[in-house]
Protein backbone atom coordinates (compact mmCIF):
# COMPACT_ATOMS: atom_id res chain seq x y z
CA UNK A 1 0.00 0.00 0.00
CA UNK A 2 2.74 2.42 0.99
CA UNK A 3 4.69 1.46 -2.09
CA UNK A 4 1.63 1.91 -4.27
CA UNK A 5 0.92 5.37 -2.84
CA UNK A 6 4.52 6.40 -3.29
CA UNK A 7 4.41 5.26 -6.91
CA UNK A 8 1.14 7.04 -7.62
CA UNK A 9 2.46 10.18 -5.94
CA UNK A 10 5.60 10.16 -8.05
CA UNK A 11 3.58 9.63 -11.21
CA UNK A 12 1.27 12.51 -10.32
CA UNK A 13 4.15 14.89 -9.64
CA UNK A 14 5.89 13.89 -12.87
CA UNK A 15 2.68 14.30 -14.84
CA UNK A 16 1.87 17.72 -13.45
CA UNK A 17 5.49 18.80 -13.94
CA UNK A 18 5.54 17.76 -17.57
CA UNK A 19 2.11 19.24 -18.31
CA UNK A 20 3.17 22.53 -16.73
CA UNK A 21 6.37 22.56 -18.79
CA UNK A 22 4.30 21.90 -21.92
CA UNK A 23 1.97 24.78 -21.07
CA UNK A 24 4.83 27.16 -20.45
CA UNK A 25 6.18 26.40 -23.91
CA UNK A 26 2.81 26.77 -25.58
CA UNK A 27 2.09 30.08 -23.87
CA UNK A 28 4.18 32.29 -26.17
CA UNK A 29 2.70 31.03 -29.45
CA UNK A 30 0.25 28.38 -30.58
CA UNK A 31 1.41 25.17 -32.20
CA UNK A 32 -1.49 24.06 -34.33
CA UNK A 33 -1.67 20.27 -34.59
CA UNK A 34 -4.22 18.60 -36.82
CA UNK A 35 -4.80 15.02 -35.76
CA UNK A 36 -5.14 12.42 -38.52
CA UNK A 37 -6.53 8.90 -38.64
CA UNK A 38 -3.45 6.76 -39.23
CA UNK A 39 -3.66 3.15 -40.41
CA UNK A 40 -0.97 2.30 -37.87
CA UNK A 41 -2.79 3.80 -34.88
CA UNK A 42 -4.16 1.60 -32.13
CA UNK A 43 -3.01 -1.76 -30.83
CA UNK A 44 -4.03 -3.57 -34.05
CA UNK A 45 -2.92 -0.88 -36.51
CA UNK A 46 -0.56 -1.70 -39.39
CA UNK A 47 1.34 0.34 -41.95
CA UNK A 48 -0.32 0.52 -45.35
CA UNK A 49 2.37 -0.56 -47.87
CA UNK A 50 0.78 1.40 -50.73
CA UNK A 51 0.79 4.55 -48.60
CA UNK A 52 4.41 3.99 -47.57
CA UNK A 53 5.42 3.58 -51.21
CA UNK A 54 3.69 6.84 -52.12
CA UNK A 55 5.29 8.58 -49.15
CA UNK A 56 8.68 7.28 -50.20
CA UNK A 57 8.10 8.69 -53.68
CA UNK A 58 7.35 12.10 -52.14
CA UNK A 59 10.49 11.81 -50.02
CA UNK A 60 12.71 10.90 -52.96
CA UNK A 61 11.33 13.40 -55.42
CA UNK A 62 10.97 16.36 -53.05
CA UNK A 63 12.47 16.10 -49.56
CA UNK A 64 15.64 14.15 -50.39
CA UNK A 65 17.26 17.18 -52.03
CA UNK A 66 17.63 18.65 -48.52
CA UNK A 67 17.01 15.86 -45.98
CA UNK A 68 19.09 12.67 -45.70
CA UNK A 69 17.99 9.46 -44.03
CA UNK A 70 21.18 8.10 -42.59
CA UNK A 71 19.83 5.17 -40.58
CA UNK A 72 17.54 3.73 -43.23
CA UNK A 73 19.27 1.32 -45.63
CA UNK A 74 17.75 0.62 -49.04
CA UNK A 75 17.33 -3.04 -48.11
CA UNK A 76 15.03 -2.03 -45.25
CA UNK A 77 12.49 -1.07 -47.92
CA UNK A 78 11.74 -4.78 -48.44
CA UNK A 79 11.52 -5.69 -44.73
CA UNK A 80 8.21 -7.23 -43.61
CA UNK A 81 5.72 -4.70 -42.26
CA UNK A 82 7.22 -1.90 -44.40
CA UNK A 83 6.65 -0.47 -47.89
CA UNK A 84 6.90 -3.99 -49.34
CA UNK A 85 9.26 -3.38 -52.26
CA UNK A 86 10.67 -6.56 -53.83
CA UNK A 87 14.40 -7.21 -53.62
CA UNK A 88 14.80 -6.43 -57.32
CA UNK A 89 12.99 -3.13 -56.87
CA UNK A 90 15.28 -2.32 -53.95
CA UNK A 91 18.35 -3.05 -56.09
CA UNK A 92 17.05 -0.78 -58.82
CA UNK A 93 16.26 2.05 -56.36
CA UNK A 94 19.68 1.78 -54.69
CA UNK A 95 21.45 1.85 -58.07
CA UNK A 96 19.90 5.24 -58.84
CA UNK A 97 21.98 6.78 -56.03
CA UNK A 98 25.64 7.74 -56.20
CA UNK A 99 27.46 6.69 -53.04
CA UNK A 100 30.91 7.89 -52.02
CA UNK A 101 33.22 4.97 -51.29
CA UNK A 102 36.89 4.40 -50.80
CA UNK A 103 39.68 5.05 -50.40
CA UNK A 104 40.89 3.13 -53.46
CA UNK A 105 44.46 1.83 -53.93
CA UNK A 106 45.68 5.39 -54.59
CA UNK A 107 44.02 6.72 -51.45
CA UNK A 108 41.27 8.55 -53.34
CA UNK A 109 37.57 8.48 -52.58
CA UNK A 110 35.35 7.56 -55.53
CA UNK A 111 31.66 7.43 -56.41
CA UNK A 112 29.84 4.19 -57.24
CA UNK A 113 26.18 3.20 -57.72
CA UNK A 114 24.31 2.41 -54.48
CA UNK A 115 23.79 -1.12 -53.19
CA UNK A 116 20.91 -2.43 -51.02
CA UNK A 117 23.15 -2.32 -47.92
CA UNK A 118 23.88 1.44 -48.31
CA UNK A 119 21.84 4.05 -46.44
CA UNK A 120 20.12 7.02 -47.98
CA UNK A 121 22.98 9.50 -48.36
CA UNK A 122 22.87 13.02 -46.96
CA UNK A 123 22.38 15.54 -49.77
CA UNK A 124 25.05 17.94 -48.45
CA UNK A 125 28.72 17.21 -47.80
CA UNK A 126 28.45 18.41 -44.18
CA UNK A 127 26.36 20.52 -41.83
CA UNK A 128 28.08 23.78 -42.83
CA UNK A 129 27.32 23.17 -46.51
CA UNK A 130 23.70 22.34 -45.60
CA UNK A 131 23.32 25.54 -43.58
CA UNK A 132 24.99 27.65 -46.26
CA UNK A 133 22.27 26.61 -48.73
CA UNK A 134 19.40 26.92 -46.28
CA UNK A 135 19.36 30.36 -44.71
CA UNK A 136 21.69 29.05 -41.99
CA UNK A 137 19.05 26.54 -40.84
CA UNK A 138 19.79 22.82 -40.81
CA UNK A 139 17.54 20.38 -42.68
CA UNK A 140 17.46 17.57 -40.12
CA UNK A 141 18.17 13.97 -40.98
CA UNK A 142 14.87 12.12 -41.39
CA UNK A 143 15.79 8.80 -39.75
CA UNK A 144 14.18 9.62 -36.44
CA UNK A 145 12.27 12.85 -37.04
CA UNK A 146 8.83 11.28 -36.55
CA UNK A 147 9.87 10.24 -33.06
CA UNK A 148 11.93 13.32 -32.24
CA UNK A 149 8.79 15.44 -32.57
CA UNK A 150 6.28 13.20 -30.84
CA UNK A 151 5.80 15.43 -27.78
CA UNK A 152 4.34 18.12 -29.94
CA UNK A 153 0.68 17.16 -29.57
CA UNK A 154 0.93 18.51 -26.02
CA UNK A 155 0.68 14.99 -24.63
CA UNK A 156 3.85 14.13 -22.68
CA UNK A 157 5.99 11.76 -24.74
CA UNK A 158 6.90 9.35 -21.99
CA UNK A 159 3.23 8.86 -21.08
CA UNK A 160 2.54 8.08 -24.72
CA UNK A 161 5.28 5.47 -24.57
CA UNK A 162 4.07 3.89 -21.35
CA UNK A 163 0.34 3.90 -21.86
CA UNK A 164 -0.32 3.70 -25.55
CA UNK A 165 2.75 2.17 -27.18
CA UNK A 166 2.11 4.15 -30.32
CA UNK A 167 3.09 7.64 -31.18
CA UNK A 168 0.98 9.23 -33.83
CA UNK A 169 1.88 12.64 -32.47
CA UNK A 170 5.05 12.72 -34.62
CA UNK A 171 3.28 12.11 -37.94
CA UNK A 172 0.45 14.44 -36.83
CA UNK A 173 3.10 17.13 -36.35
CA UNK A 174 4.80 16.55 -39.71
CA UNK A 175 1.42 16.56 -41.48
CA UNK A 176 0.45 19.77 -39.72
CA UNK A 177 3.79 21.41 -40.54
CA UNK A 178 3.60 20.56 -44.25
CA UNK A 179 0.04 21.89 -44.50
CA UNK A 180 0.55 24.72 -41.99
CA UNK A 181 2.03 27.46 -44.22
CA UNK A 182 -0.05 30.65 -44.19
CA UNK A 183 0.32 34.33 -44.92
CA UNK A 184 1.53 35.93 -41.70
CA UNK A 185 -1.28 37.68 -39.80
CA UNK A 186 -1.36 41.46 -39.79
CA UNK A 187 1.44 42.95 -37.73
CA UNK A 188 3.55 39.78 -37.68
CA UNK A 189 6.94 40.03 -39.38
CA UNK A 190 8.95 36.98 -40.37
CA UNK A 191 12.72 37.17 -40.96
CA UNK A 192 14.47 37.08 -44.35
CA UNK A 193 14.24 33.63 -45.92
CA UNK A 194 11.66 32.54 -43.37
CA UNK A 195 8.11 31.35 -43.87
CA UNK A 196 5.16 31.73 -41.57
CA UNK A 197 3.76 28.40 -40.38
CA UNK A 198 1.05 27.86 -37.77
CA UNK A 199 2.44 24.46 -36.74
CA UNK A 200 6.21 24.92 -36.43
CA UNK A 201 7.22 23.83 -32.96
CA UNK A 202 9.98 26.40 -32.35
CA UNK A 203 8.17 29.64 -33.20
CA UNK A 204 5.78 30.44 -36.04
CA UNK A 205 8.40 30.90 -38.76
CA UNK A 206 10.95 28.50 -40.24
CA UNK A 207 13.58 28.47 -42.96
CA UNK A 208 12.03 25.70 -45.06
CA UNK A 209 10.05 27.02 -48.01
CA UNK A 210 6.73 25.17 -48.46
CA UNK A 211 8.11 21.98 -50.06
CA UNK A 212 4.81 20.59 -51.41
CA UNK A 213 1.73 21.70 -53.24
CA UNK A 214 -1.08 20.13 -55.28
CA UNK A 215 0.22 18.21 -58.30
CA UNK A 216 3.92 18.23 -57.32
CA UNK A 217 4.35 14.45 -57.38
CA UNK A 218 2.78 12.01 -59.81
CA UNK A 219 0.86 9.10 -58.26
CA UNK A 220 0.32 6.08 -60.47
CA UNK A 221 -2.38 4.39 -58.36
CA UNK A 222 -5.12 7.01 -58.78
CA UNK A 223 -4.65 8.51 -55.30
CA UNK A 224 -5.49 12.25 -55.31
CA UNK A 225 -2.43 14.40 -55.98
CA UNK A 226 -3.13 17.00 -53.31
CA UNK A 227 -1.04 18.77 -50.72
CA UNK A 228 -3.00 17.03 -47.94
CA UNK A 229 -2.57 13.57 -49.45
CA UNK A 230 1.17 14.02 -50.10
CA UNK A 231 1.62 15.29 -46.55
CA UNK A 232 -0.25 12.35 -45.04
CA UNK A 233 1.70 9.84 -47.13
CA UNK A 234 5.15 11.25 -46.45
CA UNK A 235 4.33 11.56 -42.71
CA UNK A 236 3.28 7.90 -42.60
CA UNK A 237 6.47 6.99 -44.43
CA UNK A 238 8.59 8.94 -41.93
CA UNK A 239 6.84 7.15 -39.07
CA UNK A 240 7.85 3.85 -40.63
CA UNK A 241 11.41 5.14 -41.17
CA UNK A 242 11.68 6.09 -37.48
CA UNK A 243 9.96 3.00 -36.14
CA UNK A 244 10.20 0.16 -38.69
CA UNK A 245 9.52 -2.45 -35.98
CA UNK A 246 6.34 -0.74 -34.74
CA UNK A 247 4.09 -3.63 -35.76
CA UNK A 248 6.29 -6.20 -34.05
CA UNK A 249 6.43 -4.11 -30.89
CA UNK A 250 2.67 -3.82 -30.78
CA UNK A 251 2.24 -7.55 -31.23
CA UNK A 252 4.72 -8.29 -28.47
CA UNK A 253 3.01 -5.76 -26.23
CA UNK A 254 -0.36 -7.37 -26.85
CA UNK A 255 0.90 -10.86 -26.10
CA UNK A 256 2.48 -9.59 -22.88
CA UNK A 257 -0.78 -7.90 -21.85
CA UNK A 258 -2.81 -11.07 -22.53
CA UNK A 259 -0.29 -13.11 -20.57
CA UNK A 260 -0.40 -10.70 -17.63
CA UNK A 261 -4.19 -10.74 -17.47
CA UNK A 262 -4.28 -14.54 -17.62
CA UNK A 263 -1.54 -14.72 -15.00
CA UNK A 264 -3.43 -12.34 -12.70
CA UNK A 265 -6.55 -14.56 -12.85
CA UNK A 266 -4.47 -17.64 -12.17
CA UNK A 267 -2.86 -15.98 -9.13
CA UNK A 268 -6.21 -14.79 -7.82
CA UNK A 269 -7.82 -18.23 -7.97
CA UNK A 270 -4.74 -19.99 -6.55
CA UNK A 271 -4.78 -17.59 -3.65
CA UNK A 272 -8.46 -18.27 -2.99
CA UNK A 273 -7.92 -21.97 -3.11
CA UNK A 274 -4.84 -21.93 -0.89
CA UNK A 275 -6.45 -19.73 1.72
CA UNK A 276 -9.91 -21.31 1.52
CA UNK A 277 -9.48 -23.44 4.67
CA UNK A 278 -7.73 -20.79 6.75
CA UNK A 279 -9.87 -18.92 9.28
CA UNK A 280 -9.66 -15.13 8.83
Ligand code: HEC
Nearest residue numbers: 062063066134137138139140174201206207208211212234
Ligand atom coordinates in the same frame (compact mmCIF):
# COMPACT_ATOMS: atom_id res chain seq x y z
C1 HEC B 1 15.04 23.18 -50.04
C2 HEC B 1 15.36 22.39 -48.89
C3 HEC B 1 14.26 21.59 -48.21
C4 HEC B 1 13.36 20.71 -48.77
C5 HEC B 1 13.17 20.35 -50.23
C6 HEC B 1 12.61 20.15 -47.67
N1 HEC B 1 13.05 20.68 -46.48
FE1 HEC B 1 12.36 20.22 -44.63
N2 HEC B 1 13.65 21.54 -43.79
C7 HEC B 1 14.54 22.34 -44.49
C8 HEC B 1 15.21 23.22 -43.56
C9 HEC B 1 16.26 24.26 -43.92
C10 HEC B 1 14.71 22.92 -42.28
C11 HEC B 1 15.05 23.62 -40.95
C12 HEC B 1 14.11 24.81 -40.79
C13 HEC B 1 14.34 25.63 -39.55
O1 HEC B 1 14.77 25.06 -38.54
O2 HEC B 1 14.06 26.85 -39.61
C14 HEC B 1 13.73 21.85 -42.46
C15 HEC B 1 13.03 21.27 -41.42
C16 HEC B 1 12.12 20.24 -41.58
C17 HEC B 1 11.45 19.56 -40.49
C18 HEC B 1 11.70 19.78 -39.00
C19 HEC B 1 10.80 20.80 -38.41
C20 HEC B 1 11.09 20.93 -36.93
O3 HEC B 1 10.17 20.72 -36.12
O4 HEC B 1 12.25 21.20 -36.57
C21 HEC B 1 10.61 18.64 -41.03
C22 HEC B 1 9.69 17.66 -40.32
C23 HEC B 1 10.76 18.74 -42.48
N3 HEC B 1 11.68 19.72 -42.76
C24 HEC B 1 10.05 17.97 -43.38
C25 HEC B 1 10.23 18.04 -44.76
C26 HEC B 1 9.51 17.19 -45.69
C27 HEC B 1 8.52 16.10 -45.30
C28 HEC B 1 9.95 17.53 -46.92
C29 HEC B 1 9.49 16.94 -48.24
C30 HEC B 1 8.08 16.95 -48.51
C31 HEC B 1 10.94 18.59 -46.76
N4 HEC B 1 11.09 18.86 -45.44
C32 HEC B 1 11.61 19.20 -47.83
C33 HEC B 1 14.77 22.31 -45.85
C34 HEC B 1 14.05 21.57 -46.77
